[in-house]
Amino acid sequence: MALLLLRERPDLRVVILEKSTSFPRRVGEATVEVSSYFLSRVLGLTQFLNETQLAKQGMRFWFANEHVQKLDESSEIGGRYLARLPAWQVDRSTLDEEVLRRAAAAGAVLHRPAKAIRVTLKPGGLQVIDWQSSEAPDRPAATPLRARWVVDASGFSCLLARQEGWFQRNADHPTTACWARWTGVQDWDSHELAQRFPQWSAACQGIRATATNHLVGDGWWAWCIPLKGGDYSVGVVFDQRRVEWSRDSAPLGVRLKEFLCAHPVGREMFAHAEPVAGDVKWRANLAYSSRHYAGDGFVLVGDAAAFLDPFYSPGMDWLSYTVTRGSQLILAGLRGEPVKPLVDRHNRDFTQAYERWFAAIYQDKYDWMGDFELMSVGFQLDLSLYYIGVVSQPVKQGGAALLQPVFSLPPSEGPYRLMRLYNRRLASMARERRRRGRFGRRNDHQRFLLNGFLPDNSTGRAVLTGLRHWLMLELTEGWRTWFRARTAGATK
Numbered sequence: 001m002a003l004l005l006l007r008e009r010p011d012l013r014v015v016i017l018e019k020s021t022s023f024p025r026r027v028g029e030a031t032v033e034v035s036s037y038f039l040s041r042v043l044g045l046t047q048f049l050n051e052t053q054l055a056k057q058g059m060r061f062w063f064a065n066e067h068v069q070k071l072d073e074s075s076e077i078g079g080r081y082l083a084r085l086p087a088w089q090v091d092r093s094t095l096d097e098e099v100l101r102r103a104a105a106a107g108a109v110l111h112r113p114a115k116a117i118r119v120t121l122k123p124g125g126l127q128v129i130d131w132q133s134s135e136a137p138d139r140p141a142a143t144p145l146r147a148r149w150v151v152d153a154s155g156f157s158c159l160l161a162r163q164e165g166w167f168q169r170n171a172d173h174p175t176t177a178c179w180a181r182w183t184g185v186q187d188w189d190s191h192e193l194a195q196r197f198p199q200w201s202a203a204c205q206g207i208r209a210t211a212t213n214h215l216v217g218d219g220w221w222a223w224c225i226p227l228k229g230g231d232y233s234v235g236v237v238f239d240q241r242r243v244e245w246s247r248d249s250a251p252l253g254v255r256l257k258e259f260l261c262a263h264p265v266g267r268e269m270f271a272h273a274e275p276v277a278g279d280v281k282w283r284a285n286l287a288y289s290s291r292h293y294a295g296d297g298f299v300l301v302g303d304a305a306a307f308l309d310p311f312y313s314p315g316m317d318w319l320s321y322t323v324t325r326g327s328q329l330i331l332a333g334l335r336g337e338p339v340k341p342l343v344d345r346h347n348r349d350f351t352q353a354y355e356r357w358f359a360a361i362y363q364d365k366y367d368w369m370g371d372f373e374l375m376s377v378g379f380q381l382d383l384s385l386y387y388i389g390v391v392s393q394p395v396k397q398g399g400a401a402l403l404q405p406v407f408s409l410p411p412s413e414g415p416y417r418l419m420r421l422y423n424r425r426l427a428s429m430a431r432e433r434r435r436r437g438r439f440g441r442r443n444d445h446q447r448f449l450l451n452g453f454l455p456d457n458s459t460g461r462a463v464l465t466g467l468r469h470w471l472m473l474e475l476t477e478g479w480r481t482w483f484r485a486r487t488a489g490a491t492k
């Protein structure tokens with residue numbers, strides 16, 4: 001945000017308060033096409049990313065049922081070849097450090113470690129920020145900062161939203177995550193695995209290890225993300241209504257490993273892996289939003305504004321939209337344009353984007369993500385529509401496309417309704433499959449390998465194929481639930 005503001009107005013005085021002395025290796029490591037566009041082409045970090053991070057090779061999913069004992073028996077969804085558009089697996093400790101360094105080099109005044117304590121908002125006036133600095137411990141208490149605009153980029157701390165009572169937990173989506181950085185994860189592309197499972201190895205001509213590999217189960221998924229240097233970020237996210245996390249007294253890292261190794265692919269990949277000491281994290285109730293995203297004098301960006309779900313890695317996409325639009329709002333205000341209509345539109349667009357993004361993609365997703373057949377249909381539709389409707393926008397229009405968050409413009413109405421519908425229907429079919437003991441029946445010995453998508457109309461064929469497969473499912477089994485009232489998500 002500081003970089004974007006200073007790029008357009010180098011005369012601005014921008015002050016950054018960062019409470020950490022250095023950035024830890026936090027989550028937010030897989031970029032996708034939109035966040036990669038923002039980091040590489042908008043912020044200009046392509047060379048830095050190439051030199052210091054790993055090129056990402058899409059997403060892969062691994063399923064299990066009672067017929068899966070070995071790696072090559074697990075049904076797989078993923079790319080057959082390398083990805084078509086750039087994305088990276090990033091170590092946030094080095095990436096965030098570089099972004100902050102560039103902001104300071106562009107002229108922002110950085111106080112670090114310095115913590116914002118409270119913001120007194122004054123619409124249209126000067127905002128007052130109380131802060132504490134331990135840059136020089138013997139210095140008298142920091143005098144409050146006064147600024148026409150304050151940007152809350154405090155992440156999950158949600159400084160402003162919590163202070164002002166705007167923070168709202170998403171009660172329809174009770175998810176929890178447990179994660180760590182790991183050493184000793186098996187190399188997915190190793191000679192040893194290729195020798196033991198030659199057909200499995202030959203099925204993918206790309207690189208499996210640098211994808212985001214997902215283990216999936218009933219009501220949960222786990223990510224496995226490689227980081228430059230050899231460590232992996234591995235964690236589990238589960239729907240609290242569907243998964244009971246072990247309550248025994250073993251350390252969290254031990255329970256995390258046990259959970260992962262209960263999946264046959266997890267057993268193969270993590271048998272000799274260990275979490276890095278002191279790096280095991282736990283967070284409940286991941287999804288939340290704010291009742292306000294901007295006002296005359298403040299803007300909320302990134303996680304300080306809202307968070308949906310880590311599945312499909314939308315966190316930094318949301319960050320890209322909130323930062324791009326937020327900086328334009330501030331610049332317009334500083335030019336003397338009337339702020340109220342801009343703020344009203346900002347709040348309307350981001351409220352709608354959050355609600356629709358959730359309803360179209362995430363609501364009740366954990367009901368069906370663990371079934372290979374349903375996930376093959378849903379994943380193909382989700383991804384091809386993301387390419388056609390979302391990824392294609394910055395490709396066609398450049399960075400200005402990031403001014404308009406997903407699902408906030410009228411042409412997105414049809415795709416939104418379609419996505420919400422098939423996600424609901426796949427969830428209903430999953431519940432019915434579970435009731436009839438048929439959930440996950442094709443989680444073994446299947447492979448759904450895609451050739452990759454392009455951000456243009458050629459991807460329309462993948463949408464049509466996905467729709468045809470969905471229709472087939474409706475005709476063969478979906479009819480059982482056509483007239484059944486929708487029960488609350490994740491009923492067992």
Ligand SMILES: Cc1cc2nc3c(=O)[nH]c(=O)nc-3n(C[C@H](O)[C@H](O)[C@H](O)COP(=O)(O)OP(=O)(O)OC[C@H]3O[C@@H](n4cnc5c(N)ncnc54)[C@H](O)[C@@H]3O)c2cc1C
Nearest residue numbers: 019027028029030115116154155177302303310313315316
């Ligand atoms: C389990 C999990 C997995 C995820 N995986 C992905 C993924 O693969 N890809 C993806 O795109 N997203 C992912 N996300 C989301 C991603 O982590 C966030 O969207 C992203 O990090 C948000 O960045 P941010 O800058 O808004 O917040 P943060 O990265 O949290 O940064 C906030 C900064 O504010 C500082 N700060 C906080 N309070 C104060 C204060 N009072 N004063 C001064 N400084 C303060 C902090 O020190 C920190 O540096 C994941 C999230 C979770 C929970």
